[in-house]
Amino acid sequence: MTTLYGIGVGPGEAELLTVKAARLLERVPVVAYPAPLRGDGMARTIAGPFIPAGKIEIAIRMGFTADRAGADEAYDQGAAAIAGHLEAGRDVAVLCEGDPLLFGSFIYLLQRLSGRFAIEVVPGVASPLAAAAAAQLPLAAWDEAVALIPATKSEADLERLLEVADRAVVMKAGPHLDKLRRVLGRLGRNATLVERVGFSDQRMLPLAEAGAAGYFSLVLVHGKGKL
Ligand SMILES: C[S@@+](CC[C@H](N)C(=O)[O-])C[C@H]1O[C@@H](n2cnc3c(N)ncnc32)[C@H](O)[C@@H]1O
Structure with a gap:
C-alpha cells in the first residue's frame, strides 16, 4: 500500500x-x-x-x-x-x-x-535525549517527573511548571535565556545549556555562563541531587 x-x-x-x-x-x-x-x-x-x-x-x-x-x-x-x-x-x-x-x-x-x-x-532520537547524553545528565530517575517545556511560555507559566517538575528540558530556548535565568534563579535550580548538539560547533555550558544562544538550543534543568 x-x-x-x-x-x-x-x-x-x-x-x-x-x-x-x-x-x-x-x-x-x-x-x-x-x-x-x-x-x-x-x-x-x-x-x-x-x-x-x-x-x-x-x-x-x-x-x-x-x-x-x-x-x-x-x-x-x-x-x-x-x-x-x-x-x-x-x-x-x-x-x-x-x-x-x-x-x-x-x-x-x-x-x-x-x-x-x-x-x-x-521515531527519531529527539534533541532532549541527545543533549542529556552529551551532558551525561539523567532525564528522569526513579520516581522523578520530567517536564518538556517550550521557552515561549510566559515567565509565570514557566515558573509554575518548573516548580512542580523534578527535572525539565526547556526547548526553543535561544531567544529566552534571560527569562529562564530569572525563573531558575528564583527557584534555586541549576541548568545546562546545550546548543547544536551533535554538530561540530556543539556548545554545552552552565546556563548562568551561557550568554546568548541560537534557535537550536535547549536547557536541561538539573534534578535536586548530585546529578
Ligand atoms: C521545532 S523544535 C524540534 C524538536 C525536534 N523535533 C526534536 O525531536 O528534537 C526545535 C527545538 O528543538 C531543540 N533542538 C533541536 N535540535 C537541536 C540540537 N541539535 N541541539 C539543541 N537543541 C535542539 C531546540 O530547543 C529547538 O529550538
Whole structure:
C-alpha cells in the first residue's frame, strides 16, 4: 500500500539516524522536508548522506518569522504536493529533525493527511535525549517527573511548571535565556545549556555562563541531587 512515512532523522549527528530511517530513504521515490526560504534546512542536511541521488524532492519552505497563516499556507501546499504523489502510487518520506512528533513539523502534515493515506511514523532520537547524553545528565530517575517545556511560555507559566517538575528540558530556548535565568534563579535550580548538539560547533555550558544562544538550543534543568 502506498505509504506516507514521517521519519525522524535525529538531532544532528548522522550516525544517530536509525537503521529503519536509512533503509526507507534508500527505497522511497519522494522525499519531502521543511526548509527555510533558501537552502536545505536542518532535516535535509542531517539526512543528506542517506538520500541517494535521483529522488523527487519537495521542500516545504517558510520564512523563519512566518506567522501562523504563512505556516498554514506552506503546510497546505506541502500536503497537496505530497498527496499528489501518494495518489499516483509513490511512497513519500517526510524528514523531520529529531523526532517527528516532538514539536515536529510532521505534526502539521499528519493533521492534514491522516485518514486519507496509510501513514507510518518512524521515531527519531529527539534533541532532549541527545543533549542529556552529551551532558551525561539523567532525564528522569526513579520516581522523578520530567517536564518538556517550550521557552515561549510566559515567565509565570514557566515558573509554575518548573516548580512542580523534578527535572525539565526547556526547548526553543535561544531567544529566552534571560527569562529562564530569572525563573531558575528564583527557584534555586541549576541548568545546562546545550546548543547544536551533535554538530561540530556543539556548545554545552552552565546556563548562568551561557550568554546568548541560537534557535537550536535547549536547557536541561538539573534534578535536586548530585546529578
Ligand atoms: C521545532 S523544535 C524540534 C524538536 C525536534 N523535533 C526534536 O525531536 O528534537 C526545535 C527545538 O528543538 C531543540 N533542538 C533541536 N535540535 C537541536 C540540537 N541539535 N541541539 C539543541 N537543541 C535542539 C531546540 O530547543 C529547538 O529550538
